[in-house]
Amino acid sequence: MNHTIECAGWLENSCDDGPGMRSVLFLQGCSKNCSGCHNSGIKEHGKGTEMEIDALINFIESKCCNGKITISGGEPLEQMDSLAVLLEKLKVKGYNICVYTGWELEKVPEKILKLVDYIKTGSFIINLRNSYMQYAGSSNQHMFAVNNGKIKEMSLLA
Numbered sequence: 001m002n003h004t005i006e007c008a009g010w011l012e013n014s015c016d017d018g019p020g021m022r023s024v025l026f027l028q029g030c031s032k033n034c035s036g037c038h039n040s041g042i043k044e045h046g047k048g049t050e051m052e053i054d055a056l057i058n059f060i061e062s063k064c065c066n067g068k069i070t071i072s073g074g075e076p077l078e079q080m081d082s083l084a085v086l087l088e089k090l091k092v093k094g095y096n097i098c099v100y101t102g103w104e105l106e107k108v109p110e111k112i113l114k115l116v117d118y119i120k121t122g123s124f125i126i127n128l129r130n131s132y133m134q135y136a137g138s139s140n141q142h143m144f145a146v147n148n149g150k151i152k153e154m155s156l157l158a
């Protein structure tokens with residue numbers, strides 16, 4: 001079956017979107033309405049670029065030079081089935097995968113957790129904005145390292 005996923009953008013190199021230098025794929029669409037959303041231009045589903053996942057993998061392989069990728073948004077988990085297919089294919093190819101989601105960890109399905117190396121959770125809350133944290137915009141957000149089913153929270157204080 002030819003799966004597709006709706007994409008919003010690509011950042012080749014970032015030090016701010018998870019541990020190490022990473023490429024970032026932004027997925028289109030987020031039904032939340034966080035005040036101060038830094039990606040408000042990509043919140044509407046249907047306004048992005050629908051890509052076949054195999055073609056997207058080819059694109060990632062041609063652009064991501066160190067095998068470290070972060071899937072951000074938008075809200076990646078709102079494209080759950082397509083996201084799972086994308087992550088499975090990236091995992092088979094040996095990518096180090098980080099997912100940024102506004103969902104809390106308890107809501108993230110096992111089928112996603114088992115495919116990631118890192119996951120950042122929690123919506124952006126403008127009143128809790130904290131510029132001293134790495135990878136997160138507000139202090140309610142968390143980053144977890146996932147290793148063989150073991151989930152460990154990371155300190156984000158720089």
Ligand code: SF4
Nearest residue numbers: 030032034037074102
């Ligand atoms: S979850 Fe993220 S993308 Fe969605 S509205 Fe909030 S800040 Fe914006």
